Amino acid sequence: MTTIQTTVAGIPCLAKMTYYVPADPGRTYGPPEDCWPPEPAVIDFDLLDRRGRAAPWLERKMTDEDFGRIEIELIEAVEEGDEC
DSSP states (O other): OOEEEEEETTEEEEEEEEEEEOOBOOBOSSOGGGOBOOBOOEEEEEEEOTTSOBOHHHHHHOOHHHHHHHHHHHHHHHHHTOOO
């Protein structure tokens, strides 16, 4: 699974993806029975310290803004094939 370098509350750390389902653009043309709405990507991750150890203390410091930013960073890393 993909692991990236990031920060939470200004503290350098790693985010390791544990689950990922890519976004589905849906289909909005053609006969109604062949159409479906778009679905967003589904992702889950664990925060690790810089040595790769679980960091539950850091997860408690994570804000909603941090969570959203890290989700986006992980999705971009998967799409581009980048990881540390």
